[in-house]
Amino acid sequence: MVNRSVWWEQGQVRMIDQRQLPLHYEIANFDSIEGVVRSISDMYVRGAPAIGATAAYGMALAARLSLAAQPKAMVADLKQAKQRLDAARPTAVNLAWASARLLALATELAEQQVTTDEIRAEMLAEAERLAEQDIEINQSIGRYGAAIVPQGAHILHHCNTGSLATVDYGTALGVVRAAHAAGKGIHVWVDETRPRLQGARLTAWELMREDIPMHLIADNAAGLLMRTGKVNVVLFGADRVAANGDVANKIGTYNLAVLAQENGIPCYAAVPTPTIDLDLPDGDQIPIEERRWDEVATVFGKQIAPDNVPVYNPAFDITPHRYLTGIITDEGICYPPFTESLRRAKLSAETRLWEEHQH
Amino acid sequence: MVNRSVWWEQGQVRMIDQRQLPLHYEIANFDSIEGVVRSISDMYVRGAPAIGATAAYGMALAARLSLAAQPKAMVADLKQAKQRLDAARPTAVNLAWASARLLALATELAEQQVTTDEIRAEMLAEAERLAEQDIEINQSIGRYGAAIVPQGAHILHHCNTGSLATVDYGTALGVVRAAHAAGKGIHVWVDETRPRLQGARLTAWELMREDIPMHLIADNAAGLLMRTGKVNVVLFGADRVAANGDVANKIGTYNLAVLAQENGIPCYAAVPTPTIDLDLPDGDQIPIEERRWDEVATVFGKQIAPDNVPVYNPAFDITPHRYLTGIITDEGICYPPFTESLRRAKLSAETRLWEEHQH
Numbered sequence: 001m002v003n004r005s006v007w008w009e010q011g012q013v014r015m016i017d018q019r020q021l022p023l024h025y026e027i028a029n030f031d032s033i034e035g036v037v038r039s040i041s042d043m044y045v046r047g048a049p050a051i052g053a054t055a056a057y058g059m060a061l062a063a064r065l066s067l068a069a070q071p072k073a074m075v076a077d078l079k080q081a082k083q084r085l086d087a088a089r090p091t092a093v094n095l096a097w098a099s100a101r102l103l104a105l106a107t108e109l110a111e112q113q114v115t116t117d118e119i120r121a122e123m124l125a126e127a128e129r130l131a132e133q134d135i136e137i138n139q140s141i142g143r144y145g146a147a148i149v150p151q152g153a154h155i156l157h158h159c160n161t162g163s164l165a166t167v168d169y170g171t172a173l174g175v176v177r178a179a180h181a182a183g184k185g186i187h188v189w190v191d192e193t194r195p196r197l198q199g200a201r202l203t204a205w206e207l208m209r210e211d212i213p214m215h216l217i218a219d220n221a222a223g224l225l226m227r228t229g230k231v232n233v234v235l236f237g238a239d240r241v242a243a244n245g246d247v248a249n250k251i252g253t254y255n256l257a258v259l260a261q262e263n264g265i266p267c268y269a270a271v272p273t274p275t276i277d278l279d280l281p282d283g284d285q286i287p288i289e290e291r292r293w294d295e296v297a298t299v300f301g302k303q304i305a306p307d308n309v310p311v312y313n314p315a316f317d318i319t320p321h322r323y324l325t326g327i328i329t330d331e332g333i334c335y336p337p338f339t340e341s342l343r344r345a346k347l348s349a350e351t352r353l354w355e356e357h358q359h
Numbered sequence: 360m361v362n363r364s365v366w367w368e369q370g371q372v373r374m375i376d377q378r379q380l381p382l383h384y385e386i387a388n389f390d391s392i393e394g395v396v397r398s399i400s401d402m403y404v405r406g407a408p409a410i411g412a413t414a415a416y417g418m419a420l421a422a423r424l425s426l427a428a429q430p431k432a433m434v435a436d437l438k439q440a441k442q443r444l445d446a447a448r449p450t451a452v453n454l455a456w457a458s459a460r461l462l463a464l465a466t467e468l469a470e471q472q473v474t475t476d477e478i479r480a481e482m483l484a485e486a487e488r489l490a491e492q493d494i495e496i497n498q499s500i501g502r503y504g505a506a507i508v509p510q511g512a513h514i515l516h517h518c519n520t521g522s523l524a525t526v527d528y529g530t531a532l533g534v535v536r537a538a539h540a541a542g543k544g545i546h547v548w549v550d551e552t553r554p555r556l557q558g559a560r561l562t563a564w565e566l567m568r569e570d571i572p573m574h575l576i577a578d579n580a581a582g583l584l585m586r587t588g589k590v591n592v593v594l595f596g597a598d599r600v601a602a603n604g605d606v607a608n609k610i611g612t613y614n615l616a617v618l619a620q621e622n623g624i625p626c627y628a629a630v631p632t633p634t635i636d637l638d639l640p641d642g643d644q645i646p647i648e649e650r651r652w653d654e655v656a657t658v659f660g661k662q663i664a665p666d667n668v669p670v671y672n673p674a675f676d677i678t679p680h681r682y683l684t685g686i687i688t689d690e691g692i693c694y695p696p697f698t699e700s701l702r703r704a705k706l707s708a709e710t711r712l713w714e715e716h717q718h
Contacts, residue, residue, distance in 0.1 A: 022665040024543040105366040185588040189671070192655065192664070194553055194577040199654070209666050215671040216664055218553040218655055220578050220611025224647070224676035225614060252579025254586060255614055262617050288583070296401055296551065297559070299658040305551070305575055306381040306567050312548070317583035 003163035006057065007131070008124065009082025011064060012165040013057040015045050018173045020163055022205040033062055033081050040088035040095070046198070047165025048239045048275055050135055052058050052094030054083045054224070057128035063116075063123040069112035074119055078106050089176065090289050093240045093277050102126055107155040137213050137272045138169040140330035145175030145235075150331065152324040153179070154352040156189045156222060159250035160202035160268065161237035172235040173206065175211075175328060180212045189225055193250060195295040195313060216347045219252055226263040234260045234267040238327075241269070243274045245321030245338025251314055259322035269319075273349035277280035277340050283318035291315045362522035362565065362709050364409045365416065366490070366552030367483065370423060372416040374404050381564040382482070392421055399447035399454070406524025407492050407598045409632055411453030414444045415486035418461035422475075422482040433478055437465050449648050452599045452636050461485055465591035490526045492712075496631045497528040498688035504534030504629055507685070507692065512538070512591040515548045515581060518594035519561035520629065527660050531594040531629040532565065534687060539571045540663035546574040548584055549695075552609060554654040554672060578611055585622040593619045593626040597686075599630070600635045604643025604697025610673055616682035617708055628678075629687040632708035635701050642677035650674045 006015040013036050017028040018184035025343065028035045028044050036058035039045055045054050062081030067072035082099040089095060096313045105126050109119050155176060159165075162173035170177065179186050188207055193199035200216055207214045217225070225231050234256050240248040247253070260267035280286065298304060305311075327334040327341075331348045334341035364375040367676040371572065372395055378385040387403050389395045395417035398404055398632040404413050427433035441458040448454060458460075464485050468478050469486035514535060518524075521532035529534065538545050547566060552558035559575055566573045575587030576584070584590050593615050606612070606628045619626035639645065657663060686700075690707045693700035 023662060174466060189582075192553070194551070194579055197663050200668075204668050205665050208668065214671045216655055217671050218578075218610065220553055221671065221676075223614035223617065224610060224673055225671075227676070250579075251577065251583060255579060255618060257583035258582065258621050259614060259617055262621070296575055300661045300663060302659045302661045303382060304556050304659060306564050307440055307568065309559075309563050310574045312576050312580065312584075314580055314583055317580075317586070 004168050005164050006045055006054050008057050008060065008127065013061055013090045014053065014298050015039060016164065017052065018046060018086050018202060019044060027059045032059070033058060033065070033084055036061060037084050037088045038086040041198070046137060047160060048094040048237070049166040049171070049272055050164065051089060052098035052274070053131045053134055053167045054259035055095045055098040056102055056130045058085050058159045059099055060124040060127040064104065067114070068116060071114065071116055071119055074116050075106050075148055076105035078103050094274055094322055097274050098130060101130065119338060129352070134167040134272065135169055136167050137330040138171055138174040139271050141171050141328055142169065142178030143270065144332050145268070145328040146184070148233065148266065148268065148328070149179040149184055149186060152185045154189060154230055156191065156225065156234045156256065157203060158191045158199065158236040158253055159258055160198040162203060162204065162206040164202045164315065165237065167240055171237045171272060172282070173203065175235060175270050176212065177210070180210070186213070188212060189222070189231065190214050190216045191219050191222060191252070192216060193252065194219055197299070198250070208222070217302045219274070222256055222310050223259050224258050226233060226265055231265055234265055237270055238269045238271045239316060240280070240286055241271050241327065241342065242280040242286065243278045243282045243339055243342060244282045244335070245327060245334070245342060247319045247321070247324065248283060248316050249319065254319045257319045261323050266325040267323060268326050269326050273329050273331055273346050276329070276346050278343060278346055283320060286318060288317070289315040295351040309336050360689060361656065363527050364413050364512050364523050365378050365413050365526060366418065366485065367416050372398070372413065372420055374398060374413065374636065376403050377561060378403060380560050390420070392417060392424070392443055392635065394438045396443050396447045397419060399444070402555070406519060407453040407596070408525040408530070408631055409523065410448060411457035412486070412493055412526045413631065414454045414457040415461055415489045417444050418458055419483040422465065425475070427475060430475055430478060430537070432474065433475050435694060437462050440488055443535045449646050453633055457489060460489065483629040493526040493631065494528055496689040497525050497533040498685055500530050500629050500631065501533035503536030503545070504627070504687040505537035507592065507687070508534065508543055508545060509539040509591055509629065511544045513546050513548060513589055515549045515550065515584065515590045515593045515615065516562060517558065517595040517612055517615055518552045519557035521562060523561045523565065524596065530596045532562065534594055534629050535571065536569070539569070545572070547571060548581070548590065548688040549575045550578050550581060550611070551575060552611065553578055561617050566611050581615055582602055582618050583622055585618050588663050590624055593624055595628055597634055598675060599627045599631045599639070599645055600630050600686065600701065601639040601641045601645065602618045602637045602693070602698055603641045604683060604686060604701060606678045606680065606683065607642060607645045607675050608679070610676050613676040613678045616678045625684040626682060626705050627685050627687050628683060632690055634706050635688070637702060637705055642679060643678060648674040649678070653654070673685060
């Protein structure tokens, strides 16, 4: 393991407090649902898969804290907990996906007349399984993705998609790790990723810890680098992928995809299959979260704009599928037409999960 | 006048210390050539026309400080001063253009056997003329440019091109001012413009002082706004324009121009004719200044990335002319083919200057 982002310890949900990185490495502990909700909404933890795992541990915590004596009453408590957890961030599909998976298990168990203590134990076991599966998914994404990274490639990377964005290893940064481990002699241009600077704070920190060659850049420098032939592949993650391949990801992703296409540079999203939402026909259906003005008007608490400046601060944008060369998943690389390839990947992953469930 | 950026007072070059804005409004005074060079290289003053005026006042200061008893010796001192001033920032053509204009006048006067005191007086008068002409040029850019701004337009603006970037009024922001004054009911999306945040610090400050409706955005949000129909025109300035219309401007400009074209949005550079360099066939000949790592790794002195992070920090990029709808100048709006229209604008401006010189 590289940098486990979130885990269960001594009856609490624990995580790296990513708001403090890279200046301070601190572990935060949460022993209430309020706390877990806050850890997501205040971005102690961020990144769709890491949020999913946090929600799963949050559901295990809700079972642990529930005073219900009967399984049905415990399920009612868990439904409440799920509602509160799901409301913490509106865009990430993994959040509701993970909490639903744990609620479904509890509901199933309640119907089997097990004890509440057994439900508690099974909820925790399921959260741990979900976290382990995320790590396996990322390693699989890394294996498939490394194949499209040329020898000596300069990779442009947006936001943070690494250990810190997932449970461990990472999606797009998992591809970077796998390509580096395969001896491809890569170099990474790290978009700082305003406004929250996940690239400068987290991706740079992860890459430097592993001596993967990199340079930090202002997001504005990406175009110049692409136009002057200094980028061989553009890689990013996704918070949500629609059935047609439209991708919701960190604000600025769309800019990169357009610039990549204009300059004939391959451009890939790296995503776990749970992030693919076949119920969404296209990206226009994905709600865009707007965040607070102070994320733009201040940096690490330092004011950078006039008092009372009006700010527009969308956290995500939609990249239409026509700008993507491919979508790297744990089931292989999906190419256009994405409607078909994503459906195949998603079904393959669900079949695998179902088969594992049978054993 | 709105916010005069640089002026002459009591034998000194004075300017708004733009590094302190928007938190503090301070005036800096320079009474040596070292100081004036530092005011440019350390970016007390920035923006091509403002740098040009600063260099002109710097030459007037060099004449004032020169101990030469003979005109020829004074010209030698001025040549030295010009060399030092020109080296302060490599990309801006206005710097060398302004210092050359003052040196040429001194050389001409020296041949006419005038006294060194007369040269001193004429150098200051010429610097003042250059500053006044810059203001007139900007007002002319504003008049021409306002015509292409639709009623109720949302204007996306990059960097600072306002009073603070020029001597006063501004180029692209001069167009914004003129459109606002014409009652067009405009609204401005202000790119914060990383890494140095000229948009957040300076453009927001200028617009808020005049109650021109605006929102500050992270540079990354520009693509989303354009794709969702919330931008009607993209406006920026230029540090240098080549004969074919290629534009060197603040890093990130190329990104905006590509995004504008992709979304069918008109995109204009607003430039004074002295910024047009007919001797440069195209943008590939323009040197790109690389600036210090700490402009990216720190914000207002606050560290935002890991210790010793490697940084690539180009200050400008080149936008090929094919992405521009037009180039707004003080002689009118130039449209493709730019090689012809820019030459006409430049010649018209030089003819006007020559005629004024005769009176």
